[in-house]
Amino acid sequence: MSDHAPNLDTVTTIRADGSRRFLHPAASRGPYTRMRAWVGTVLLSIYFALPWIQINGAPAVFLDIAARQFHLFGLTFVAQDLWLLFFLITGVGFLLFYTTALLGRIWCGWACPQTVILDLARRIERWIEGDHLVRRRMDKQPATFGRSVRRGAKNLFLAGFAFLLAHAWLSYFVSIPRLYQMMHASPGEHWAAFCFVFLLTGALWFNLAWFREQFCIVLCPYGRLQSALMDSNSLVIGYDASRGEPRSKRSPAFADPSMRQRGDCIDCRRCVEVCPTGIDIRQGLQLECIGCAACVDACAEVMQKLHRPAGLIRYDSLNGFAGKATRWIRPRIVLYSILLLVGASALCAALSTLRPVTVVLGRVRGAPYVLENDLVRNQFLVRILNKRSESIQLRLELPGMPAALQMAGFHEPVTLPPLGEALRPLVVSLPQAEFTREFPLTLRLVAMDGRTILERTLPFAGPVSYTDP
């Protein structure tokens, strides 16, 4: 049994003298533990698989910072599309607000990367060092050869896991083939990537081996936000004090009539033993609770042995624990739903404006126009980027322009390879006699089947534009 009784005034992982108290939570068994193991396995598999899966000729998620191209599930974004990040960030934020208001810390307990990788690290630890009782005993004993070997092996495995996580993370930015090349080349050929992986592996290993639940307790801001995001109808994991109290060391199933006055909690502390953050959920909802449901399974197992119904510790709302009805539909949920709907519609509308090519149109440096042979000449640089994985052929048109306008540089269609780009000069001239004032010059990119891909407008400048208001 743990040598410390959790209370609401101190952090379980920090001793009175400020030193770290290491937790060795017991393994829990039950439906939630099994489901979380499956969810964690699926999420980790997705994390490792995404850079390998090809969609439209690019990895499913590939943030190619060097080329300023970002591939997300078949869509390609370039630097000019980064305004869409606004929708992504606000969307994720609102989704978190929404799920927290409705389902409490479901994210922390089931899907947060920290929870998922820490769960696996604890399994590795249990496999190499033994269960919680063995590990607690080992902590108190002087160092022995056997203990050092086990600790060394555990840290080696954790470092290997951190190494894999860090390399998978790098592959999101450089792609798998490039990562493979890097791993077979000297570190000197890619110092930045080498240092990045080295530091990330070190940070992840430190987190898995030492920092652990401290991340959730002292570092993560989300835990601190939950009291603002949740209300008494949000789903939480809690202890049903009305059923459990007054607690007793003896089983309520015993025949002793006096026991019938007792609650169902037999104060076995199994719920405390399995808690990865070392709290006692019977003391009420606490910031440290990450909603992992280990205590739900642990207590259900105890109740089963006592032939009592499960659910002394369970998922419910604070209203539910107080014997009132839980209101799932309430003003805050309706408001969040509307905002989410509006955000999702705005994102869909924004995505529908994405074009298969991006054009950056700039005036050639120097004077805005040139006068030569009675012609007013404007010179531009046109950069066209193909965002699709198939090649595309385009031609340039200047619709609605004066008949005397001449264009040079784009008579032939432009062929762009998959994800390729072209940089072409465009020279537009107009007889000076025809030029009366500055006018908008519209450039239209047209696919070979006649579809307009996009249009850009720039002013056609000339001498009169500076004298004629």
Ligand code: SF4
């Ligand atoms: S596991 Fe259940 S019975 Fe045991 S102390 Fe916790 S709440 Fe009480």
Ligand code: SF4
């Ligand atoms: S109190 Fe229960 S749900 Fe909360 S972190 Fe501890 S074991 Fe997990």
